[in-house]
Amino acid sequence: MNCPVCKTMLLRPTKLEPGFPADRCPACEGTWIPAEGYRRWRERQPGDLPEQTEGTAALDVNDTRTAKICPACGHILLRYQVGHGIPFILEHCGQCNGVWCDRNEWETLKERGLHDNLHQMFAGTWQRQVRQEERRAALDRRYTERFGKADFEELQRLKAWISGHPLQAEILAYLNDPDPYEA
Ligand SMILES: [Zn+2]
Ligand SMILES: [Zn+2]
Structure with a gap:
């Protein structure tokens, strides 16, 4: 051979x-x-x-x-x-x-x-798993480019915290509201 x-x-x-x-x-x-x-x-x-x-x-x-x-x-x-x-x-x-x-x-x-x-x-x-890994890595690169490394890391940390939180919906509403103290 x-x-x-x-x-x-x-x-x-x-x-x-x-x-x-x-x-x-x-x-x-x-x-x-x-x-x-x-x-x-x-x-x-x-x-x-x-x-x-x-x-x-x-x-x-x-x-x-x-x-x-x-x-x-x-x-x-x-x-x-x-x-x-x-x-x-x-x-x-x-x-x-x-x-x-x-x-x-x-x-x-x-x-x-x-x-x-x-x-x-x-x-x-x-x-299929390999392609999923690749897609994820490509998206990670895009987010890093868009937000910057430090901010993207902070975002990931926040996301992990929010996604496991029992008050997730309320936290998101609070964050999204330009003035959450307005009645
Ligand atoms: Zn062969
Ligand atoms: Zn050889």
């Missing part, structure tokens, strides 16, 4: 985890994860590891975004955002279900406890 990034370089068999065969490129250090290898490894895991909010090591990820062909079956690999604050994309073959990870992408997922969710990442539910 040839590396989908380096093209002429051959992938070499490796073990991603004990008993988890994969193929790694000696040049770009990207890893091809065959669906079967992942499935068997995942089945042996006791459960879904909890997601970690932050990784400890800042791994040197090499996120290549050039179009790639599946090294196993020749279909085009589709790009997917991982979401959950992961800045890189993964590439997935819809035909054979294999996954391409660039250098240190698997290791980063592992640090965040997301590597055992690989089988969910390319499906509708996960991807």
